[in-house]
Amino acid sequence: MIRILVIDDHPAVREGTKAILETDSEVEVDCLEPPYTAELMEKIDFLQYDAVLMDMNLGDVNGIELAKQITSQEHQCKVLLYTGYDVNDYMEEAISLGIHGVISKTESKEKILSHIRHALLGEIILSFDYVKKLIERQTFKSPSMKEANEPLTDREKMILMEVERGLTNQEIADKLHLSKRSIEYSLTSIFNKLHVSSRTEAVLIAKSEGIL
Numbered sequence: 001m002i003r004i005l006v007i008d009d010h011p012a013v014r015e016g017t018k019a020i021l022e023t024d025s026e027v028e029v030d031c032l033e034p035p036y037t038a039e040l041m042e043k044i045d046f047l048q049y050d051a052v053l054m055d056m057n058l059g060d061v062n063g064i065e066l067a068k069q070i071t072s073q074e075h076q077c078k079v080l081l082y083t084g085y086d087v088n089d090y091m092e093e094a095i096s097l098g099i100h101g102v103i104s105k106t107e108s109k110e111k112i113l114s115h116i117r118h119a120l121l122g123e124i125i126l127s128f129d130y131v132k133k134l135i136e137r138q139t140f141k142s143p144s145m146k147e148a149n150e151p152l153t154d155r156e157k158m159i160l161m162e163v164e165r166g167l168t169n170q171e172i173a174d175k176l177h178l179s180k181r182s183i184e185y186s187l188t189s190i191f192n193k194l195h196v197s198s199r200t201e202a203v204l205i206a207k208s209e210g211i212l
Helices: 011-021 038-043 063-071 088-096 109-120 128-140 154-164 169-176 180-194 199-208
Strands: 002-007 027-032 051-054 078-083 102-104
Touching: 002 011, 002 109, 011 027, 011 109, 038 063, 051 063, 051 109, 063 078, 063 088, 078 109, 088 128, 088 199, 102 109, 154 169, 154 180, 154 199, 169 180, 180 199
Parallel strands: 002 027, 002 051, 051 078, 078 102
Antiparallel strands: none
C-alpha cells in the first residue's frame, strides 16, 4: 500500500486527486486542509506517509518553505511539488532542500503514480526541458559577461521582488501584465548582471548589495 498526503489549498484539487489516485487499490490518499502553519507541520506524523504531493503556492504560504520544514524531519517520506505552473527555475533550490522533483497536476493517474514510485526508489523527477536547459547553461556559460556591471532596470527590480515572494514566472507575468517569455528574458538578464545562476542566488546577492 502506498500512502500519500496531498497538500493543496484548492478543495477541488485535493478531492479530485484523492478520487483519481484511489481508483488504484494499492493507493490510499489523505488530504490536508488549510491553514498550513509551521505548528501544524510539526504535529503531523510523516512516518505514516510514503509521499507528499505539495502545491508550491498555498495562499500566503510558500510551498517550498513548507517542504523545507517537512524534509528536515526524520522520516522516509518523499516530498514532491504538485503544481500546474512551470517551476524549473526553482528546481535547484528544491532539490537542495531534499524535494524529489515536480509532478504536473495535468498528468494522468498512471504518470503521477509512476513518478511517485520512482521517487520512493530515491530517484529525482525532472522534466526533459529542465535537464536540457541545465546542460545548455553549463555548455555555453561564458566567464565574460557584457552586462556584468550594468545596474538592474526598474522592471528587473520589480520582477526580482516577486521572485523573493516565491511567485512562479507565470504568476509574475500575470501580476505585472507581461508575457511569460518577457519574464524569462528579464531573469536571464538579472542572472548575468548579478553573476548568478539561480533565483535563490539572485535574491541573496540583490539583498546583500542593497538592491532589494
